[in-house]
Amino acid sequence: MKDNRKIYPLAALNRSLEGFIRDNFALKSFWVIAEITKCQEKNGHYYLDLADSKDGKRVAEMSANMWFSTFNRVNQDLNGELVTIFKAGNKVLLDVRIEFHTIYGLKLNILNVDPTITYGEIEKQKKATIERLKNEGLFVLQKQLYLPAIIKKIALIGSPNTSGYRDFLSELTSNAIYTNFKVKEFPATVQGERAINEVVKAIQNAQNYNVDVIVLVRGGGSKMDLNVFNEYAIAREIAESKIPVITGIGHETDEVVADIVAFNHQITPTAVAKFLYQRAGVFRSELQSGFDAVIKIALGMIGQFKDEFNHTSKYLVHYTQVLLKDENHQMRDILHDLRIAAHDLLDDQRFNLNLQLNQAANFALNFVNLKKSTELIAPYETIQVHAKNTIERNRIGLKNQEELLTYLNPESLLKKGYTLSTIENIDVQKYTGELLGAELKTLTDSRLIISEVKSVKEQ
Amino acid sequence: MKEIKLDPKLKYDEALEQLQEIVRLLERKEITIDELASKVKMAKLLVDFCREKLDATEEEINKIIRPESSDEAEPF
Amino acid sequence: MKEIKLDPKLKYDEALEQLQEIVRLLERKEITIDELASKVKMAKLLVDFCREKLDATEEEINKIIRPESSDEAEPF
């Protein structure tokens, strides 16, 4: 051993390290991914053991702490999720500053927490659980159950001292719609490590009771708090329940696996209570409205039929009266037509009679006039002509006789001194008998001389 | 010679006949001297008689035809 | 010439026939002067008779068809 070794007190070394770290890292921070292996809270400060593993072997370890004030700020930013994020087994993304304390050694001071890595990890687990449930045929079992229309008997699983539990009961029993429920309570811790077992047991227990539904409630909590309901054991128990399970695990964003496999899930315990009494209420009101509708429509139908009826009756009366009236009118019209036709007929005949009479008279008068103008004048004129002709002819004949008479009359010769002599009334000249002694008559103009022939002297 | 008178009832035709008979006798000179004057007289009488008859008939016909006025040419 | 009177019962057609007979006789000169006037008279009578018949018939017809008033132009 040589004395030229520089020997430092530990404190000096540590101070030197402290100084070195401070000088080199005081203004720097690092985002670090690690798994929390242990988490302790003391006086509001959080003390974490961080580790990193590779292929199942731990390759790094480090302690870290988060001071009370920082924790409060970050927790507030994360809506209180930080409590559940800081849990052994969770992977976390932390903003850290390297610090060295002469007594406590090297530590990481947590300045901020990014929850996404942690949540992602939870989602991954959730997915795996769902996948497993599906593979095992458990995932849809609840959905195949029958939820009665009226739920009256309820198995309630939850932590009796929590507000969610109390909210559920109070909403169920003091609403204005329907309160005729019976609740069998199955208390179970719903937070922390014991929750899984207790919830599973409660569900199993409830199977032995004649209830309509199992209600699983939890009065809200951080995302990491609710992560217990992503547990396979609980999900499996819910899925295998013969009784429909309705969950009311207070959360605002994502569903947990318990919600998904359950028959039905509501956001909050209060919502489950509402769901239950409203179901009864809706049922009742549907019943009521259905019946009301039946009555209303039935009476409406009757009313309508009665109206229709009255109309039909009225039409019956109306049309009957119309028919009768029409027929009466027809009778009147027929009488009218009859009278008109009869009068037409009579007038026709009157006209015809006048026509006939006129014709008869005209024919007769024409006949008379024809006779007058032709039959009488011609013969009468002929008679006149013939009469005159006859007279004329006779005149001529008479005149002829007269002239002949004048010519033949010997008196003029006698007047001139000639005489006529006859014997035995024969002209002397023509007389051939014995003249001598014959008596000769001689006519003169004024005398008839009778003499006896004395001698005849031939000339 | 006694006055010869014709029977007023003598008809025109008979008169004419008698006249014509006389004329015929005259023509044939079958009248005796004794009768001659009277026959001629008779014939004259007959002629007059006939003429009168004709005149009377004509007048009568005219009267019949134109009963009142003669200026009426056409009685119808 | 004795007054000729027609049988009042004589019919128009008979009268007309008689008239035409007279015409025929005249035409055939089968009528003597002695008959002539009477025939013409007869003819006249017949014509008058016929005319009267016609007038009477006409009047009668008119009376029949216009029984009361004659001032009524159209009785029907």
Next chain:
Amino acid sequence: MKEIKLDPKLKYDEALEQLQEIVRLLERKEITIDELASKVKMAKLLVDFCREKLDATEEEINKIIRPESSDEAEPF
């Protein structure tokens, strides 16, 4: 002209037929003047007869059809 009387039992149609027969005869002048007036008379009688028949029928019809009061405009 003797008074012609129609058989009161004569039917209108028969009367009309007779009337038309008379008109036909007159039209064809198949009638004598002596018959003429009586035919026209007959025609007139027939017409009168027919008219009376018509009037009687009309009256009868009026009685039949309007036995009620006529002041009733609307019998129904």
Next chain:
Amino acid sequence: MKEIKLDPKLKYDEALEQLQEIVRLLERKEITIDELASKVKMAKLLVDFCREKLDATEEEINKIIRPESSDEAEPF
């Protein structure tokens, strides 16, 4: 005119048919004057018959429709 009687068993429609037949005959003037009055009489009888039928039917219907009281506004 002889008293015409309708068959009491006559139906309204038959009566109406007969009635219309009479009106048709009259309108087509296929009826003689001698038949006219009796046809009109017949028609009147048919009309009366029909009217009685109508009245009886109406009364019957009224009885059916308003069996007891007539003050009932709604007959059925």
Next chain:
Amino acid sequence: MKEIKLDPKLKYDEALEQLQEIVRLLERKEITIDELASKVKMAKLLVDFCREKLDATEEEINKIIRPESSDEAEPF
């Protein structure tokens, strides 16, 4: 008019159909006067039948709504 009876097994709709058929016939005047009264009688029977059916049904429904007391406004 012979007594018409409805089949007691007649359904309301059939009765209504029959009734409406009668009304239709009446409207179209396809009913003779001879049938009228019996058709109206039938209609009346159908009307009564239907009305009774309706009244009975209404009463029944009212009984269902208010089983015992009528002062119970709300049946539930």
Next chain:
Amino acid sequence: MKEIKLDPKLKYDEALEQLQEIVRLLERKEITIDELASKVKMAKLLVDFCREKLDATEEEINKIIRPESSDEAEPF
């Protein structure tokens, strides 16, 4: 109306469904007056059936009831 009885095993939502089916039938007027009363009656039975269930007081759920039995599927 014959007495209608509900199947005692009827479920409440089936009862409601039946009721609503009746409503639908009525709304669509696929119902005759003849069926109406019985349908209303049926509706009433269904309603009463459900109402009784809603209003009945359940016994306390404090005992374990045959966890194996098959009637566990049907809680009512």
